[in-house]
Structure formats: C-alpha cells, structure tokens
Amino acid sequence: MKTSHYLGIDVGSVSTNLVVINEKDEIVDKLYLRTSGQPINALRNGMKTLYQRLGKDIKIEGVGTTGSGRQLASVIIGSDIVKNEITTHAIASQKLVPEVRTILEIGGQDSKIIILKNGIIYDFAMNTVCAAGTGSFLDRQAARLEIPIEDFGSFALRSTAPVRIAGRCAVFAESDMIHKQQTGHSIEDIINGLCEALVRNYLNNLAKGKDIEEPIVFQGGVAANVGIVAAFERAIGKKIIIPQYYDVMGAYGAALIAKEEVIKNGKNTNFFGFENTQNDFKAKSIECNGCSNMCEVIEIASNDVVVACWGDRCGKWSAVKRENQSVS
Amino acid sequence: MDVKVGIPRALFYYQYYPLWKTFFEELNTEVVLSDYTTSKTLDEGTKSCVAEACLPVKIFYGHVMNIKDRVDYLFIPRFTSISKKEYVCPKFGGLPDMIRNTIKDLPPLIDTEINLRKSGKNAMKAIMEIGGFLTKDQRKIKNAYKKALESYREFDEKIKQGVLPSDILDRKLNVIRKSSEPELNIAVIGHGYNLYDNYINMDMIDKLRKKGTKIITIDMVEEEVIRKNVSVLPKRIFWNFGSRAIGGSMHFLEREDIDGIIYLMSFGCGVDSFICDLIERRIRRTKDIPFIILTLDEHSGQAGMDTRLDAFIDMIRWRYRNDNNISAHG
Missing domain, CATH: 3.30.420.40 (ATPase, nucleotide binding domain)
Structure with missing residues (x-):
C-alpha cells in the first residue's frame, strides 16, 4: 500500500525547491533545483525526478506552495494552501530548532x-x-x-x-x-x-x-x-x-502547513497527481489594452486551455481564471 | 464657455480637493481633474521629470501631462507652509518652477504661494490672489472661499468619522471582504498621496481590506489630539507631515483597539526617512505592537508587497490565536 505523504514547493528567484514529508513530519526526499529563469521547467523537472524516485511508494495527500512563484506553482501542481515565505520559513525552523x-x-x-x-x-x-x-x-x-x-x-x-x-x-x-x-x-x-x-x-x-x-x-x-x-x-x-535542511526550509514549511491544512479540514487534496504535471504548461505574457494601465498579464495554459491569469490590476483577467477553474 | 481650471489628481489633491473644487466652481469655472493614476501616468511623469525626484512628484508630472492640453489654467499652488512654524517638503515649494522649466506648452499656471508659517491669516491673501486670476470681483472671491471652507469641513468631518479620503474622492466603496476571521484595525501611516493613490501603493488598502482589516490613518485623528501628543517632544518637528505622523502614531499607541501599525514610505523621501525612524524607535520603546515599514518605488511587480502584507496580517492573527490559547488553558 502507498503511504501518505505531503509535498511542499518553494519557487524562488534562484532556486526551486521540493520537499516530501511523511506523517511524522520527517523529510523523506528533497530537491534543490536552479530556477534558471524558467520556473515552469524547474517545477516539471522536479516533479519528474520525485516521481521516478518515490512515485510508486507514496501517495501525496496535501500540497503547499510558497516563494515568489507560489501562485504559479499552485496552478501547475494543484495546491491545498499557498503561503508567504515568512510564515513557512518560521514554521520549518521551529520544527528543527x-x-x-x-x-x-x-x-x-x-x-x-x-x-x-x-x-x-x-x-x-x-x-x-x-x-x-x-x-x-x-x-x-x-x-x-x-x-x-x-x-x-x-x-x-x-x-x-x-x-x-x-x-x-x-x-x-x-x-x-x-x-x-x-x-x-x-x-x-x-x-x-x-x-x-x-x-x-x-x-x-x-x-x-x-x-x-x-x-x-x-x-x-x-x-x-x-x-x-x-x-x-x-x-x-x-x-x-x-539546520540540516537549510536550503529547502521554505518548501519544508509549506509541506508542514499543507499537512496541517488537509488534516484540519478533512479535505481531499487538490493535487493534480505526478502524471498531470507533465502536461504541456505554457505561460504567455500579454499586454492588456483595456485602459492606460496596460497591465502585463500572464496567462497560463495547459494543453491550450487557459487555467490561470494574473498581473492585472482590475481583476478582469484573473476573474476568467476562477470560472475556468471551477469548471475543471 | 466656462474657463477650465485643471487640477492634477496627485499630491495635495487628496488633502484639499473638495476645497479647491468648490472654490473654483463658485467662481464660475469648470474644474477638470486629471485621470486616475495608471502606469502611463508614471511613464509620462518619469520621462518629463528630473531623475532625482521622488515617486509622488513623478506621478504629479504624469498628471500634469495628462491635462495640460485640455485646460485654460493649471492650478499648481506653491505650498511653502500649511501650519504655524512648520514647513512642507521643499519639493512642493519648488513645484511650479520645476513644472514650468521642464514641461513645454503649458497653459498659464495659478502658482500662488501658500505660506501659513507665520500666520493663518495669510490664507486669505493667497485666496484673493488665486481668485484674482479668474475675476476682479473681490466679494465674489470671499464668498467662494466661504463656501469652499464649508465643503472642506464636510469632507474633513467624514474623514474624522473614519472614512478614507479616497473613498470620498473616488467613490468606490465596494471592496469585498474575503476573510472570515475577526476584523483587525490597522493604522497606516504615510503621506496622503501614497496612501490614497491605489496605483502608487499597489492597491495596498484594498488588499488589506480583503484580508479583513479596517484602515485607520492619521487624517482621522483630531488635530488637537495630534498637537497635544507631539508637544511632548523635546524639539518641534520641522515638517507639517512629520508632526502629524508622530502625533498620530503616539495617539495610535495609546489606543487599545489598534492591532498593528504599517508605515508606508516612498523610497528617496527625505521627510519619511527621518520621521519613519523616529516613529519606529518610539513604537518599539513604548509598546509591543506589530509594526512594519513598507517602501514604495517604481516597481510594478506586486509580489514583494503581497508577501509582506500577507506575513504581517498572518503574524497578528497568529499572535492572537496564541494569546487566546494561553488564556483558555490558564
């Protein structure tokens, strides 16, 4: 039987980190990858590696994302909680010290x-x-x-x-x-x-x-x-x-929070599964001409379906995302 | 056709607009406001302004660019002082000159000096001069000013009751609260033109409201309370904003219902750099209240602002949950 685990993801400017913890809050695997300016690629590579290493033995029951790319990661992986990196860092640190x-x-x-x-x-x-x-x-x-x-x-x-x-x-x-x-x-x-x-x-x-x-x-x-x-x-x-895991503390904290969140609410995870992160995710930048703000809107599409938008100040584009999400 | 007086929607607009609007309208002119701040405003402002100016001044430039071609006069008074023995930032004093020497094809400027440093009576002198641009009828000017003061008092009363100037001026009170947790009272200290311009502050006010907070600013504190508090300082503060910010913060520290204090400063603001430090020291010394400084500049990425606000509100709620836990067991 596959055992329950929780995934924490920290998409930072320089590194993208993934941590898998077990029910005892212990880190069973961690990845520290260079974001190299391409967070989507880094995420997909990370998920692929994790799947090859652990995919057969574990079941992800909860996912938490953090870091400056936390929204992006949440859309691509399917997360249960999106948290700022100050809170996640503090929680991880308290766990270890x-x-x-x-x-x-x-x-x-x-x-x-x-x-x-x-x-x-x-x-x-x-x-x-x-x-x-x-x-x-x-x-x-x-x-x-x-x-x-x-x-x-x-x-x-x-x-x-x-x-x-x-x-x-x-x-x-x-x-x-x-x-x-x-x-x-x-x-x-x-x-x-x-x-x-x-x-x-x-x-x-x-x-x-x-x-x-x-x-x-x-x-x-x-x-x-x-x-x-x-x-x-x-x-x-x-x-x-x-601390031993100094380089992935944000991701560790995110995993801990995800576990707490899922257990507290008794919900099923929003995690799309390892297979689905291999979908073809594309980010496109569009300049909105709706007003003179000319917001740089980012559109994330999975297999040509728009799954999320952000970057708009008025909410016109990000509202579209919510409709699409509730359908899927 | 009515003469059109243009008012840039920036800087002291957030403090005095109702006064100006009524005054100019009573003199049978049409008041034209520049459009809300957008990234285009900042772009145009940055292009036409000297590089060293602060963000709010650059935004002011953008607003001037936005209306200069559709008005007969531009109202850019030379603010030297708005209170006894205090000054406003020197950039306000030089504003008409800066504008005149860097922007081409301007309509005539109404650039009367407003200097109340020695006496509040100088206001009347300034008013007569401003009105003189538009009419020779002195009684009409005096009457217009009387009406203008009424509008201003009405505006100020609403603010003192806890309404944000931007809610009155922009008429959009439609933020939906998304938090189910108890409402928090957050005091936000900063220049009005940073607090109430949604573009400059990256929608900070709306973001905080969505997190279930009520915003309190120094503009809501009665002048006497501010003066009483600030009078305990060993030296007079040079700037009007500085006095009000410090007096206001000291008042917030006395109140039991304030859950956290945010100081919003703009990068490169001389006044902020002094006052913020004074306030931070005073807060840390007096009370164990959550406090954070947020700095604004020309960034358009909002992630930095979001992270800080998120973490700040998280921290306050966490503290309360913790306190409650302790009392429940104790």
Missing part, C-alpha cells in the same frame, strides 16, 4: 529576519526595494570571478588581511571589488571583504533595532556560504545554527 528565537534567511532576491517569541512570529523585516547582498548578487560575483559558487565561502576563510568593500549597494560593491582587485589585493581577501560587507549591510538594515537572541538559525541558499556564516558569527558574537 524548537527554541529558535532569531531566524536569518538570505535567499536569491530576498533577505529576511524573523524574530520569534513564545513560539510565534513576533516581528520580521525584509529587505526593501534593493536586493543588494542576496544570493543572486553573490552568484553574479562568483560568475565574474569564475569561481564556482560552492567554493565562494571557502575562499573567504583563507583570507589573511581585511579588505573593506562597500555593502550598501550591489553596484557600489562590485565597483569597489574591481578597484581593490586592480590595486593588487588577493582574491581571498576581497571575497572575505564582500562577505563582511553583506553581513554589515544586513545587520544595519534588516536587523536595525531588533534584538538578535539565541538560538539563532541561519537558513536559505546563502547559508551554504561558510564565508558569510563566519562573518555573521564575528559580527554578532554568537553561535549560529545551520
């Missing part, structure tokens, strides 16, 4: 700090209009220096002399790095300087006025960077915990 008080999370485009008190989210902050110091910027710098992103942090650890890099803005940081490199500073020192700049920027902006209390958990893709972790520990002067 029950006493957690502070969560530092740095992902592809977003960085967050979440403060918990008495086991609930007490306060949070996200980066503002600027994505300086997030994973996508580190990615870019690694590519420019032709260093695999996986090795980026270990370069920083080999630094012997401090180099100060401007961290307020990614564009300034990059020009600063180039200036320092042209004057002869070693690449290790420059990368370490960058790690410190990002941490300084994070603490000055997001963590401003907040008490960073232990236990401190650091998660998100950037937690893999040992250089950043070391810079955080130096700056805060406290121990930082990197």
Whole structure:
C-alpha cells in the first residue's frame, strides 16, 4: 500500500525547491533545483525526478506552495494552501530548532529576519526595494570571478588581511571589488571583504533595532556560504545554527502547513497527481489594452486551455481564471 | 464657455480637493481633474521629470501631462507652509518652477504661494490672489472661499468619522471582504498621496481590506489630539507631515483597539526617512505592537508587497490565536 505523504514547493528567484514529508513530519526526499529563469521547467523537472524516485511508494495527500512563484506553482501542481515565505520559513525552523528565537534567511532576491517569541512570529523585516547582498548578487560575483559558487565561502576563510568593500549597494560593491582587485589585493581577501560587507549591510538594515537572541538559525541558499556564516558569527558574537535542511526550509514549511491544512479540514487534496504535471504548461505574457494601465498579464495554459491569469490590476483577467477553474 | 481650471489628481489633491473644487466652481469655472493614476501616468511623469525626484512628484508630472492640453489654467499652488512654524517638503515649494522649466506648452499656471508659517491669516491673501486670476470681483472671491471652507469641513468631518479620503474622492466603496476571521484595525501611516493613490501603493488598502482589516490613518485623528501628543517632544518637528505622523502614531499607541501599525514610505523621501525612524524607535520603546515599514518605488511587480502584507496580517492573527490559547488553558 502507498503511504501518505505531503509535498511542499518553494519557487524562488534562484532556486526551486521540493520537499516530501511523511506523517511524522520527517523529510523523506528533497530537491534543490536552479530556477534558471524558467520556473515552469524547474517545477516539471522536479516533479519528474520525485516521481521516478518515490512515485510508486507514496501517495501525496496535501500540497503547499510558497516563494515568489507560489501562485504559479499552485496552478501547475494543484495546491491545498499557498503561503508567504515568512510564515513557512518560521514554521520549518521551529520544527528543527524548537527554541529558535532569531531566524536569518538570505535567499536569491530576498533577505529576511524573523524574530520569534513564545513560539510565534513576533516581528520580521525584509529587505526593501534593493536586493543588494542576496544570493543572486553573490552568484553574479562568483560568475565574474569564475569561481564556482560552492567554493565562494571557502575562499573567504583563507583570507589573511581585511579588505573593506562597500555593502550598501550591489553596484557600489562590485565597483569597489574591481578597484581593490586592480590595486593588487588577493582574491581571498576581497571575497572575505564582500562577505563582511553583506553581513554589515544586513545587520544595519534588516536587523536595525531588533534584538538578535539565541538560538539563532541561519537558513536559505546563502547559508551554504561558510564565508558569510563566519562573518555573521564575528559580527554578532554568537553561535549560529545551520539546520540540516537549510536550503529547502521554505518548501519544508509549506509541506508542514499543507499537512496541517488537509488534516484540519478533512479535505481531499487538490493535487493534480505526478502524471498531470507533465502536461504541456505554457505561460504567455500579454499586454492588456483595456485602459492606460496596460497591465502585463500572464496567462497560463495547459494543453491550450487557459487555467490561470494574473498581473492585472482590475481583476478582469484573473476573474476568467476562477470560472475556468471551477469548471475543471 | 466656462474657463477650465485643471487640477492634477496627485499630491495635495487628496488633502484639499473638495476645497479647491468648490472654490473654483463658485467662481464660475469648470474644474477638470486629471485621470486616475495608471502606469502611463508614471511613464509620462518619469520621462518629463528630473531623475532625482521622488515617486509622488513623478506621478504629479504624469498628471500634469495628462491635462495640460485640455485646460485654460493649471492650478499648481506653491505650498511653502500649511501650519504655524512648520514647513512642507521643499519639493512642493519648488513645484511650479520645476513644472514650468521642464514641461513645454503649458497653459498659464495659478502658482500662488501658500505660506501659513507665520500666520493663518495669510490664507486669505493667497485666496484673493488665486481668485484674482479668474475675476476682479473681490466679494465674489470671499464668498467662494466661504463656501469652499464649508465643503472642506464636510469632507474633513467624514474623514474624522473614519472614512478614507479616497473613498470620498473616488467613490468606490465596494471592496469585498474575503476573510472570515475577526476584523483587525490597522493604522497606516504615510503621506496622503501614497496612501490614497491605489496605483502608487499597489492597491495596498484594498488588499488589506480583503484580508479583513479596517484602515485607520492619521487624517482621522483630531488635530488637537495630534498637537497635544507631539508637544511632548523635546524639539518641534520641522515638517507639517512629520508632526502629524508622530502625533498620530503616539495617539495610535495609546489606543487599545489598534492591532498593528504599517508605515508606508516612498523610497528617496527625505521627510519619511527621518520621521519613519523616529516613529519606529518610539513604537518599539513604548509598546509591543506589530509594526512594519513598507517602501514604495517604481516597481510594478506586486509580489514583494503581497508577501509582506500577507506575513504581517498572518503574524497578528497568529499572535492572537496564541494569546487566546494561553488564556483558555490558564
């Protein structure tokens, strides 16, 4: 007999993550895939891989989606709950480190700090209009220096002399790095300087006025960077915990919430099944000419049937989606 | 045919429109408003405005572009001060000049200076000057102003009773609440032209209402209450908005029925950058109330705004559920 499992999906700007948990909330499988600008492809590849690995043995009873692509994922996979990534990150973190008080999370485009008190989210902050110091910027710098992103942090650890890099803005940081490199500073020192700049920027902006209390958990893709972790520990002067599943915490949280939701409501899952995610999903961007807003509307079609629309400000297009969905 | 006076639907429009409308109509002119803000407004505004200006000023430019060719006069008063010993943002003071020097083929501007820094009596002087653009009849101007003040008081009374200016000005009170959970009172602090322009704030007000919240703004707080609160500060705040925002926030902190506070700021706003920080410090020091800062700029992607609002409301409801659980067992 197939056993009951729950699926959590986090479609982020840089990575698309999938997590399958069992009834005991344990992770039985996880995938960390590069979104590479094509979330639909990443999702389908992820689902295919999961199906090959587990499809025969498990039954998905609930699906939760999160991340900036959570609506998209919900339409393609069929989800029971769509949740913002702050809540999912906090829930996952609490599962693995029950006493957690502070969560530092740095992902592809977003960085967050979440403060918990008495086991609930007490306060949070996200980066503002600027994505300086997030994973996508580190990615870019690694590519420019032709260093695999996986090795980026270990370069920083080999630094012997401090180099100060401007961290307020990614564009300034990059020009600063180039200036320092042209004057002869070693690449290790420059990368370490960058790690410190990002941490300084994070603490000055997001963590401003907040008490960073232990236990401190650091998660998100950037937690893999040992250089950043070391810079955080130096700056805060406290121990930082990197959970085992640091890179898929959003997806884990989404799976946990999906399980709770399905059990609470006693509903059958909206999950379309592994087979159906292999349908031909196409996203099309249309400019609506209904008014001078000229919204960039996204239309998602499965086998030529429009299943969802969004991006309109007036609701004209997204209303169409709801009618179609209730029919299917 | 009536003379047409054009009013850009931006900046102080959200604070004074009923006053202006009645005044100009009493002087037998037709008031022409620019259309609601759309992405085209922002596009045109960004093209014609200096790059360093803030988002609301760029939007103002877009509105000027929208009506300049269909009116005989453009009403762009030079706001220097609207309250004793306080100023408004210098961009308002320079607005007529900025517009005149960057946009071609403008109709004549009614750009009278409004400066009440020394005395509220200067209002009458300004009114006579504005009216002078349209008629020589001084008594008519005075009467028009009297009527205009009545319209303004009526408008202000409704706001003080808890109606948002945008609900009165835009006449669309049709947001359907989608949440079955208890209603939350959320205080939103920010410049009126950010709070009440649905385009700039990415429908923030509607989004919050759909989540089952009632919106409270500083415009709903009585002036005396604001002044009383702000008077405890060791120094006078330089700006009118700053005083009102701080006085209003202190009042919200005293109230028991406010469930959370949002500060909506526009990126690059000098006033916001100071005031927001002062307010945040005061809130954190005084009370354990959920607080978040949201920053607006030219982004058109709404995902960032949605995530923050979602998480903020989630956090408040989670806190309450938790509190209730504890009291139920305790």
